[in-house]
Amino acid sequence: DIQMTQSPSSLSASVGDSLTITCRASQSISNFLSWYQQKPGKAPELLIYAASSLQSGVPSRFSGSGSGTDFTLTISSLQPEDFATYHCQQSYGAPWTFGPGTNVEIK
Amino acid sequence: EVQLVESGGGLVQPGGSLRLSCAASGFTFSAYWMSWVRQAPGKGLEWVANIKHDGSEKYYVDSVKGRFTISRDNAKNSLYLQMNSLRVEDTAVYFCARIGGSGSFAYWGQGTLVTVSS
Numbered sequence: 001d002i003q004m005t006q007s008p009s010s011l012s013a014s015v016g017d018s019l020t021i022t023c024r025a026s027q028s029i030s031n032f033l034s035w036y037q038q039k040p041g042k043a044p045e046l047l048i049y050a051a052s053s054l055q056s057g058v059p060s061r062f063s064g065s066g067s068g069t070d071f072t073l074t075i076s077s078l079q080p081e082d083f084a085t086y087h088c089q090q091s092y093g094a095p096w097t098f099g100p101g102t103n104v105e106i107k
Numbered sequence: 108e109v110q111l112v113e114s115g116g117g118l119v120q121p122g123g124s125l126r127l128s129c130a131a132s133g134f135t136f137s138a139y140w141m142s143w144v145r146q147a148p149g150k151g152l153e154w155v156a157n158i159k160h161d162g163s164e165k166y167y168v169d170s171v172k173g174r175f176t177i178s179r180d181n182a183k184n185s186l187y188l189q190m191n192s193l194r195v196e197d198t199a200v201y202f203c204a205r206i207g208g209s210g211s212f213a214y215w216g217q218g219t220l221v222t223v224s225s
Contacts, residue, residue: 034211043202049211091210095168096154
């Protein structure tokens, strides 16, 4: 199975900050990488697919990059509604697997 | 508007069975691959199963193979997950999801809680 890791596991930030979350795959997954935002008690929501494609309706302050094994999610100018947990997911090899999540908290 | 609404969760004893349903609306259900994804309490997300738009292909995570069966009824715009021989470790919120570009989970239901406990 392809293992996904994320760093950091949690971080504190302020409204207006820019932040970057890293996701690493245990083997090359080309660009088959998606990012999700999840708030407590809610379903995840797709932010980015194919490593860098913004899902329809997602604000442009979210962006993704990377290929192969290393990927990043960047949020520019953090907004109050962005405090949540972020998950990465690979769909290159079966079984599809998720990273453990990164919790973004208010400083 | 795409809507996915799960039902069928509840409390079941180890070894028991449960059937989850997902009612889809707002899109042409028969044109899309669909999935089940679960999340144990306080834990991360785990993909469970996929089914092709016509039901001809199905894929499962190893931990549920032989116990869970994914199916769909395109005439009823519905997705199902039959869960047999349930284990304590199957306790989770189960989400149905529509597969999007590059194997992403583009749309999600609100989830239904399955608790396996004696």
